[in-house]
Amino acid sequence: MSIKENKLQLYNSLSRKKEVFEPIKGPHVGMYVCGPTVYGDAHLGHARPGIAFDLIFRYLKHLDYKVRYVRNITDVGHLENDADHGEDKIAKKARLEQLEPMEIAQYFSDRYIDNMDALNVLRPSIQPRASGHIIEQMEMVSKILDAGFAYEAKGSIYFDVVKYNKKHNYGKLSGRNIEDVLENTRDLDGQEDKRESVDFAIWKNASPEHIMRWNSPWGSGFPGWHMECSAMSTKYLGEQFDIHGGGLDLRFPHHESEIAQSVAANGSEPVKYWMHNNMVTIDGQKMGKSLGNFITLDEFFTGSHKLLAQAYEPMTIRFFILQAHYRSTVDFSNEALQASQKGYEKLMNAVETLDKLKASDTNDFDVAQWNRKCYSAMDDDFNSPILIAHLFDAVKIINSVKDGKLKINTENLELLKTAFNSFTFEILGLRKDEKSQSGGELSAKLIDIMLKIRHEAKLNKDWATADQIRNQLTDLGVQIKDTKEGAEWQL
Amino acid sequence: MSIKENKLQLYNSLSRKKEVFEPIKGPHVGMYVCGPTVYGDAHLGHARPGIAFDLIFRYLKHLDYKVRYVRNITDVGHLENDADHGEDKIAKKARLEQLEPMEIAQYFSDRYIDNMDALNVLRPSIQPRASGHIIEQMEMVSKILDAGFAYEAKGSIYFDVVKYNKKHNYGKLSGRNIEDVLENTRDLDGQEDKRESVDFAIWKNASPEHIMRWNSPWGSGFPGWHMECSAMSTKYLGEQFDIHGGGLDLRFPHHESEIAQSVAANGSEPVKYWMHNNMVTIDGQKMGKSLGNFITLDEFFTGSHKLLAQAYEPMTIRFFILQAHYRSTVDFSNEALQASQKGYEKLMNAVETLDKLKASDTNDFDVAQWNRKCYSAMDDDFNSPILIAHLFDAVKIINSVKDGKLKINTENLELLKTAFNSFTFEILGLRKDEKSQSGGELSAKLIDIMLKIRHEAKLNKDWATADQIRNQLTDLGVQIKDTKEGAEWQL
Numbered sequence: 003m004s005i006k007e008n009k010l011q012l013y014n015s016l017s018r019k020k021e022v023f024e025p026i027k028g029p030h031v032g033m034y035v036c037g038p039t040v041y042g043d044a045h046l047g048h049a050r051p052g053i054a055f056d057l058i059f060r061y062l063k064h065l066d067y068k069v070r071y072v073r074n075i076t077d078v079g080h081l082e083n084d085a086d087h088g089e090d091k092i093a094k095k096a097r098l099e100q101l102e103p104m105e106i107a108q109y110f111s112d113r114y115i116d117n118m119d120a121l122n123v124l125r126p127s128i129q130p131r132a133s134g135h136i137i138e139q140m141e142m143v144s145k146i147l148d149a150g151f152a153y154e155a156k157g158s159i160y161f162d163v164v165k166y167n168k169k170h171n172y173g174k175l176s177g178r179n180i181e182d183v184l185e186n187t188r189d190l191d192g193q194e195d196k197r198e199s200v201d202f203a204i205w206k207n208a209s210p211e212h213i214m215r216w217n218s219p220w221g222s223g224f225p226g227w228h229m230e231c232s233a234m235s236t237k238y239l240g241e242q243f244d245i246h247g248g249g250l251d252l253r254f255p256h257h258e259s260e261i262a263q264s265v266a267a268n269g270s271e272p273v274k275y276w277m278h279n280n281m282v283t284i285d286g287q288k289m290g291k292s293l294g295n296f297i298t299l300d301e302f303f304t305g306s307h308k309l310l311a312q313a314y315e316p317m318t319i320r321f322f323i324l325q326a327h328y329r330s331t332v333d334f335s336n337e338a339l340q341a342s343q344k345g346y347e348k349l350m351n352a353v354e355t356l357d358k359l360k361a362s363d364t365n366d367f368d369v370a371q372w373n374r375k376c377y378s379a380m381d382d383d384f385n386s387p388i389l390i391a392h393l394f395d396a397v398k399i400i401n402s403v404k405d406g407k408l409k410i411n412t413e414n415l416e417l418l419k420t421a422f423n424s425f426t427f428e429i430l431g432l433r434k435d436e437k438s439q440s441g442g443e444l445s446a447k448l449i450d451i452m453l454k455i456r457h458e459a460k461l462n463k464d465w466a467t468a469d470q471i472r473n474q475l476t477d478l479g480v481q482i483k484d485t486k487e488g489a490e491w492q493l
Numbered sequence: 494m495s496i497k498e499n500k501l502q503l504y505n506s507l508s509r510k511k512e513v514f515e516p517i518k519g520p521h522v523g524m525y526v527c528g529p530t531v532y533g534d535a536h537l538g539h540a541r542p543g544i545a546f547d548l549i550f551r552y553l554k555h556l557d558y559k560v561r562y563v564r565n566i567t568d569v570g571h572l573e574n575d576a577d578h579g580e581d582k583i584a585k586k587a588r589l590e591q592l593e594p595m596e597i598a599q600y601f602s603d604r605y606i607d608n609m610d611a612l613n614v615l616r617p618s619i620q621p622r623a624s625g626h627i628i629e630q631m632e633m634v635s636k637i638l639d640a641g642f643a644y645e646a647k648g649s650i651y652f653d654v655v656k657y658n659k660k661h662n663y664g665k666l667s668g669r670n671i672e673d674v675l676e677n678t679r680d681l682d683g684q685e686d687k688r689e690s691v692d693f694a695i696w697k698n699a700s701p702e703h704i705m706r707w708n709s710p711w712g713s714g715f716p717g718w719h720m721e722c723s724a725m726s727t728k729y730l731g732e733q734f735d736i737h738g739g740g741l742d743l744r745f746p747h748h749e750s751e752i753a754q755s756v757a758a759n760g761s762e763p764v765k766y767w768m769h770n771n772m773v774t775i776d777g778q779k780m781g782k783s784l785g786n787f788i789t790l791d792e793f794f795t796g797s798h799k800l801l802a803q804a805y806e807p808m809t810i811r812f813f814i815l816q817a818h819y820r821s822t823v824d825f826s827n828e829a830l831q832a833s834q835k836g837y838e839k840l841m842n843a844v845e846t847l848d849k850l851k852a853s854d855t856n857d858f859d860v861a862q863w864n865r866k867c868y869s870a871m872d873d874d875f876n877s878p879i880l881i882a883h884l885f886d887a888v889k890i891i892n893s894v895k896d897g898k899l900k901i902n903t904e905n906l907e908l909l910k911t912a913f914n915s916f917t918f919e920i921l922g923l924r925k926d927e928k929s930q931s932g933g934e935l936s937a938k939l940i941d942i943m944l945k946i947r948h949e950a951k952l953n954k955d956w957a958t959a960d961q962i963r964n965q966l967t968d969l970g971v972q973i974k975d976t977k978e979g980a981e982w983q984l
Contacts, residue, residue: 070596102729105561108619128599134625137707216628238593444969448939451965455946455958467946467958474942478935 007374008381010065013329015253015276016175020383025244026274031067032243033059034235034273036252037129039076040110044117045296046319046334047249047282047289053320053431054279054328055247056123060429061380072238073126074231075114077107078133078214078224103214104133117299120316122433128238132230136216139225139233142267143205143218151266155195157207157221161262163200172200172262175276176254202259204229228259235272236264246273250280251288279328284309289334297334311336314343317435321346324386324430345394349426350434351492352397355404356419362409367399369414373421380429389425396422449480453489498865499872501556504820506744506767507666511874516735517765522558523734524550525726525764527743528620530567531601535608536787537810537825538740538773538780544811544922545770545819546738547614551920552871563729564617565722566605568598569624569705569715594705595624608790611807613924619729623721627707630716630724633758634696634709642757646686648698648712652753654691663691663753666767667745693750695720719750726763727755737764741771742779771817775800775825788825802827805834808926812837815877815921836885840917841925842983843888846895847910853900858890860905864912871920880916887913940971944980 010023025031035055038048055073062069115125132139143159146152151166152159163172167180180200196203203226208215215222225233235243241264248257257276264272282289289296297307305313314322322342326332372392379388396418402408410418426432452471459467472482475491483490501514516522526546529539546564553560606616623630634650637643642657643650654663658671671691687694694717699706706713716724726734732755739748748767755763772779780787788798796804805813813833817823863883870879887909893899901909917923943962950958963973966982974981 070593102561102619104621104729105618108617112616125603126599127596128593130595131622131625134622137627141708217632238595445935445939447969448936448943451962451969452939452943455962458958464955467949471942471946478938478942 006377006381008378010061010381011383012275012277013383014274015278016273018177021275023275025067026242029066029068031062031069031245032239033062033069033071033245033247034231034239034243035071035073035126035246036231036248036256037073037075038110038114040107040114042110042291043298043300044114045289045291045298046302047291047296048114049117049121049299049319050282050323050328050332051247051249051279052118052123053121053323055277056431057324057328057386057429058245058247058277058384059124059126060431061384064424064429070128070239071126072128072130072235074234075107075111075129075131076227076230077104077111077131078136078230101213107131107133113300120299120303121320122316122431124431130234130238132225132234133214135230135234135237136225138237139229140205140216140218142229142233142236142263143220143225145267146204146263149266149269151262152204153197154220155197157223158195158203159205159220160196160201161204161259161266162197163202163262164198166262166266170262170265172258175258175261178254178258202226202228202255204263228256228263231256232260232263232267232272235260236268241268241270242272242274244273245275245277247277247279250278251290253278280326280331282332282334284334286333309334309336311340314339315435317432318343318346320432321349321430325390327383327385327387329383345390346432348397349393349432352400353423353426353434356400356422359400359403359410359415361412361415363411364409365411365414366408367403367410367414367418369410369417369421372396373417376421376425386430389430393422393425449475449491453482453491457488497868497872499869501552501872502874503766503768504874505765506769507764509668512766514766516558517733520557520559522553522560522736523730524553524560524562524736524738525722525730525734526562526564526617526737527722527739527747528564528566529601529605531598531605533601533782534789534791535605536780536782536789537793538782538787539605540608540612540790540810541773541814541819541823542738542740542770543609543614544612544814546768547922548815548819548877548920549736549738549768549875550615550617551922552875555915555920561619561730562617563619563621563726565725566598566602566620566622567718567721568595568602568622569627569721592704598622598624604791611790611794612811613807613922615922621725621729623716623725624705626721626725626728627716629728630720631696631707631709633720633724633727633754634716636758637695637754640757640760642753643695644688645711646688648714649686649694650696650711651687651692652695652750652757653688654693654753655689657753657757661753661756663749666749666752669745669749693717693719693746695754719747719754722747723751723754723758723763726751727759732759732761733763733765735764736766736768738768738770741769742781744769770819771822773823773825777824780825800825800827802831805830806926808923809834809837812840812921812923816881818874818876818878820874836881837923839888840884840923843891844914844917844925845983847891847913850891850894850901850906852903852906854902855900856902856905857899858894858901858905858909860901860908860912863887864908867912867916877921880921884913884916940966940982944973944982948979 011020012023013019014021033055035051038044059069059071143152146161147154147159152161163180164184166172173180183200184198205218205220205225206223207221208223212224214224216224235246246257261272264270284295287293287295297309299319301307301310302314302319303316318339322339323332325342325345372395376389376392379385379392382388399408403410452475456468456471459471475482479493480491481493502511503514504510505512524546526542529535550560550562634643637652638645638650643652654671655675657663664671674691675689696709696711696716697714698712699714703715705715707715726737737748752763755761774780775786778784778786788800790810792798792801793805793810794807809830813830814823816833816836863886867880867883870876870883873879890899894901943966947959947962950962966973970984971982972984
């Protein structure tokens with residue numbers, strides 16, 4: 003029997019069921035995930051899709067798929083709100099004195115990538131910027147116009163949802179019925195250029211105070227928000243690709259509109275598997291920038307937010323997110339984070355213990371079976387909490403072997419070392435945090451020397467020195483445990 | 494008298510002399526520097542402009558200028574050579590299986606930024622990608638065509654250097670006389686669509702195997718290399734801005750052509766101060782990718798190149814580059830790098846010594862005068878080697894004060910601490926490298942405890958323990974020096 007019993011299954015938001023994963027052109031896999039809008043610092047809500055799709059990226063690579071992972075950076079369109087507030091005054095000034103939206107986008111995009119690096123999120127294969135793909139978006143707008151699914155009004159181009167829905171199904175992903183929606187809302191929200199409330203802009207005419215603008219066949223403007231993902235996924239992954247991911251809040255209207263745009267422009271369904279991560283909540287409400295109830299990742303790392311009882315290491319945050327399945331909500335609380343911190347430390351200690359375990363001639367633990375259970379968890383729609391439960395089962399075994407209560411033979415020990423490390427580091431993407439570690443090689447050596455001096459002091463019945471060393475190490479957070487083989491320590 | 498006697502002067506490549514720096518719209522400064530072509534790892538030659546213009550960026554900011562620093566990423570045009578080799582085979586395959594140039598560009602762009610981070614090069618305000626500004630480049634091509642300084646030939650657009658030179662001066666930056674050039678070279682290098690050998694493409698018709706291409710009014714193609722810098726500097730800094738920098742090898746034809754493009758399109762000189770860093774040489778030859786004689790920065794950091802006697806810390810590389818004036822060549826050798834490493838360590842040790850110095854009632858060193866000399870060095874076209882010489886003068890003073898041979902009073906000591914740290918860290922951009930440091934706070938505390946135990950062992954005449962501690966610390970590279978005030982240590 004192979005190490006894996008099952009085939010990978012994933013939940014497809016489009017069919018609303020789990021499906022066996024069969025890429026269009028295996029072993030190649032194309033995956034597109036909606037990235038951040040870079041006009042503010044990333045918060046815990048942004049860490050969620052970052053980590054969820056990093057887990058998926060890592061597992062697919064572990065299974066030897068050749069993954070091209072594209073995650074976009076939205077640096078146009080969504081910036082308009084910022085520019086609306088008083089920017090017209092600044093725009094009158096000389097070019098260099100004026101706010102340059104790209105400077106803001108660069109700053110927050112750099113910070114976002116730094117945050118993801120801290121969370122050990124692997125960098126995607128391509129991180130395209132929306133502002134860098136205006137031509138591709140204009141070309142797609144033209145195609146949709148040519149196909150008859152859009153209309154022009156005062157320099158803007160709107161997608162004709164009603165007409166599209168007569169031929170195709172607008173609402174198939176989100177499960178909405180557009181006719182019902184239309185019956186209930188005839189209000190155009192002041193956007194009187196649109197024919198129907200459900201229509202959406204795929205190109206917007208730029209008002210005079212709008213800084214980010216490009217010349218187009220329809221006048222000076224900028225692309226509608228949904229357009230960038232359709233254009234960039236087509237450019238880098240083709241008209242049909244395997245996985246499209248993003249937060250559940252993007253399913254409608256963003257992803258629904260992406261499907262409509264691609265079908266209208268290219269005549270084919272763009273995505274085989276739609277995947278959505280659930281939200282991070284705080285007091286039961288979605289954490290989001292627009293709601294103002296967010297805690298930034300930097301605030302977590304430094305502990306500088308009134309709701310935080312302490313600072314949390316990036317790996318605590320990562321482990322906290324992974325302890326929930328990506329399709330469940332995650333509710334923020336200090337208690338839950340502190341429990342995650344303990345769990346993470348327990349796992350890291352087990353890694354160190356495992357490294358020192360000695361094999362016996364007899365064997366009490368079937369590692370191959372355990373290994374298959376770990377794969378089964380991941381094969382069941384990337385179920386990281388179940389995988390983590392299996393890892394903690396192994397932690398119990400590891401500690402029992404260390405305490406001499408259980409035995410493990412060479413073959414099983416080698417497999418356990420390989421598999422335990424592979425699931426912990428390569429697949430879950432955890433990393434030994436510096437602070438949870440010995441504080442560096444030099445510190446470890448210094449502590450070893452001090453314990454040696456303490457040992458000799460004890461042999462010489464110099465209890466004062468021995469106690470002094472123990473007390474001072476304890477003050478520095480070094481815990482000493484005397485065993486038959488000598489003193490052991492951990493931070 | 495103020496802390497600064499002089500005004501900042503910089504060498505303008507255009508006038509070939511030093512000029513007082515007067516920004517067009519002070520206190521705002523616009524600076525554009527030619528960044529890397531991202532199709533390979535960065536080598537020592539790339540570190541040079543990165544560090545040279547980082548020094549300039551840092552010093553301008555120190556002088557309270559509000560600098561918008563734009564450094565581009567060339568991810569199109571220069572990639573064509575890679576695509577020419579055998580790519581037609583791959584292009585036949587499905588989209589996802591095919592080489593995606595943007596994946597290569599993303600990979601090497603990420604690595605370049607990581608390398609610059611390691612060298613403590615501050616991130617520019619904007620890092621625009623050439624591929625993200627095709628519209629702006631097409632619009633500039635159109636303007637040049639409209640102005641009559643370009644012509645179309647078989648889907649490509651060429652800049653008409655001969656016509657331009659009749660009205661303006663093509664060659665003013667590089668000092669070349671185009672009529673002489675034309676008399677000597679009538680050969681068109683097989684590019685028979687061009688009218689004259691000196692003409693250059695501002696838009697290129699894409700051959701069938703070319704992957705990176707965009708639709709334009711002149712057919713499917715891509716911009717000529719010189720065009721990106723003209724279009725992006727205009728977009729982010731305006732039609733006239735303060736500083737344009739880059740390597741000396743870019744002065745002709747790249748920067749010469751940028752001037753011609755901007756004058757042709759906008760009718761005005763684009764740049765007030767042109768600045769060029771000199772080359773890194775190896776065996777007297779320019780280190781460059783095309784010459785194949787380069788050592789990558791990662792190879793320096795790991796020591797994994799046959800010409801390297803050891804690994805070099807990023808700060809050693811930075812200090813090595815800064816020890817030469819940016820307009821002088823820097824010749825690679827292990828001896829020179831090892832000397833830089835020692836110099837850097839000496840400087841870092843002085844920082845620690847300075848921190849512990851005690852003030853006296855009398856004073857033997859005029860810090861204000863020394864401080865003015867440091868500013869004068871920087872004001873003289875950013876003369877970092879002279880600044881470093883002044884810092885080493887201060888190191889001598891610092892060590893003399895420590896040894897009790899010289900005295901310094903409170904006022905001078907405070908100024909020395911502020912100025913020495915400011916020039917070392919803020920302006921030269923050096924950073925305490927981890928390996929040159931105590932190995933972390935924990936190690937420092939452990940060593941302090943061990944010295945305390947050793948001190949008590951000596952008081953108890955337990956010479957064995959005292960010697961043991963000293964010997965074991967020495968083995969770990971911790972040097973102990975007994976002084977009247979107790980033991981001191983350094984790594």
